[in-house]
Amino acid sequence: MTAIWRIFYRCYCLMSRLKRWERRRFTRAGLMVLGGLIATGMTGLDTENTVAYQAVIPLMLLLAVAAAFSWFFRARFSATRLLPRFGTVGRPLNYRLVVQNLTRKSQRGLTALEDLVDLRPSLHEWMAAWRAAQKRVRSFRVSRPQRAFSVKHATARETPVPPVPPLQDTEVNLQLTPLRRGVLRFAGVTLARPDPFGLFRAFVTMSVPQSVLILPKRYPLPPLALPGTLEYQEGGVALASSVGRSDEFVALRDYRPGDPVRHIHWRSWAKAGKPVVKEFEDEFFVRHALVLDTFAEEAQEEMFEEAVSVAASFACAIPTQESLLDLLFVGPQSYCFTAGRGLAHTDQMLEILASVRACGHQPFQALEHLVLSHVSLVSGCICVLVAWDEQRRQFIAKLKRLGVPVLVLVVVAPGEDQELDPGPMRTEPGRFHVLEAGRIEEGLARLK
Numbered sequence: 001m002t003a004i005w006r007i008f009y010r011c012y013c014l015m016s017r018l019k020r021w022e023r024r025r026f027t028r029a030g031l032m033v034l035g036g037l038i039a040t041g042m043t044g045l046d047t048e049n050t051v052a053y054q055a056v057i058p059l060m061l062l063l064a065v066a067a068a069f070s071w072f073f074r075a076r077f078s079a080t081r082l083l084p085r086f087g088t089v090g091r092p093l094n095y096r097l098v099v100q101n102l103t104r105k106s107q108r109g110l111t112a113l114e115d116l117v118d119l120r121p122s123l124h125e126w127m128a129a130w131r132a133a134q135k136r137v138r139s140f141r142v143s144r145p146q147r148a149f150s151v152k153h154a155t156a157r158e159t160p161v162p163p164v165p166p167l168q169d170t171e172v173n174l175q176l177t178p179l180r181r182g183v184l185r186f187a188g189v190t191l192a193r194p195d196p197f198g199l200f201r202a203f204v205t206m207s208v209p210q211s212v213l214i215l216p217k218r219y220p221l222p223p224l225a226l227p228g229t230l231e232y233q234e235g236g237v238a239l240a241s242s243v244g245r246s247d248e249f250v251a252l253r254d255y256r257p258g259d260p261v262r263h264i265h266w267r268s269w270a271k272a273g274k275p276v277v278k279e280f281e282d283e284f285f286v287r288h289a290l291v292l293d294t295f296a297e298e299a300q301e302e303m304f305e306e307a308v309s310v311a312a313s314f315a316c317a318i319p320t321q322e323s324l325l326d327l328l329f330v331g332p333q334s335y336c337f338t339a340g341r342g343l344a345h346t347d348q349m350l351e352i353l354a355s356v357r358a359c360g361h362q363p364f365q366a367l368e369h370l371v372l373s374h375v376s377l378v379s380g381c382i383c384v385l386v387a388w389d390e391q392r393r394q395f396i397a398k399l400k401r402l403g404v405p406v407l408v409l410v411v412v413a414p415g416e417d418q419e420l421d422p423g424p425m426r427t428e429p430g431r432f433h434v435l436e437a438g439r440i441e442e443g444l445a446r447l448k
Helices: 002-025 028-043 052-072 123-135 236-240 266-272 298-317 346-355 365-374 390-401 440-444
Strands: 077-082 086-088 093-101 110-116 154-156 159-161 169-178 182-194 201-215 249-254 276-280 283-292 323-330 334-339 380-385 406-412 432-436
Touching: 002 028, 002 123, 002 201, 028 052, 052 201, 077 182, 077 201, 086 346, 093 110, 110 154, 110 169, 159 169, 182 346, 201 346, 266 276, 283 298, 283 365, 298 323, 298 346, 298 380, 298 406, 298 440, 323 346, 323 365, 334 346, 334 365, 365 390, 380 390, 390 406, 432 440
Parallel strands: 086 201, 283 323, 283 380, 380 406, 406 432
Antiparallel strands: 077 093, 093 169, 110 159, 110 182, 154 169, 182 201, 249 276, 323 334
């Protein structure tokens, strides 16, 4: 059985390479000629009843001559890519490319193509993705088609390059749309020039390895009344970095980045010649826990990616100027990252979410222990789950027994948005929401 899978996998790799080569080497007109060649070749087999076979030789010669012209393109270039720090899934990423002509001849009619690192799945990953896709197929049900495995991490436009004078450079504005979060790696840049017939393109490829971090997709959220109240935080100002409301004045100290303007002691600043702020003892402020369920199986890849996007949406929507947000999840180990004024910023939390991976090999109890160890510090929990089984229901029930306000969001597969038993959330139906993958924005719009 494994040998058969290997044959299928090699066919998949071969076809994907052939498809990529065909789309990059042939222009639109060239693809039409190639399609005409294949069509006439198939219909021209019966030479007695059709004359279509007479077009085969001219079309073959036309493509052969067009391909031969690619051997005469021997220009030399160098390229520099100017990338932003971040990109976002689903949003166009605009950047610049500087192309330098290293020859003494002006180069015209060029097109810039991006070469991304080949990220085709391994045999094991491909088999797992194929089986997961087959599990989603239901008999006698009309549903949208599912792709077994998508290797595309971004879609890039082919961009015309202005004429490049001899020994000079020109700047090109490029755009691509990331399709997956994480590190998007560039291998190089290819400059293409079509033959005189406009059918086949010659390539000059330059190695320009670079990378950019792609942040998770975010959805707009309505104004939310998040669960929780002001809580006392042990450690006071040192922990809170002057976030929240203080009750008792203790002393004066030097200004630290993030201190509220209202705490500045103006007279002391005038005397000392540097910013001085008032320090208070007891700190009370809202601190939410954003719990991300990373215990997804291979068949739940789509739900897990949507869960990460939901978590990123909340990370951006919760105002951390006057509160703190703890991101709790389990990877190779348990993690807790805190964002808020003076501690970390939302961008840093999004960077973490861009790199988080599913850990189906770990027991769910690892996340439960992590959250319960922090529950005394938080005002409320936002739990983003990829399933609603017995162990997750028991986890939510424990939080409720401890008196922790909870908002539960369960991401399910497309077409499985049937009514789930709220279980421990039955008494608070407004705090329990089922989000269908592919319709997350619609589901989040119903939050209150």
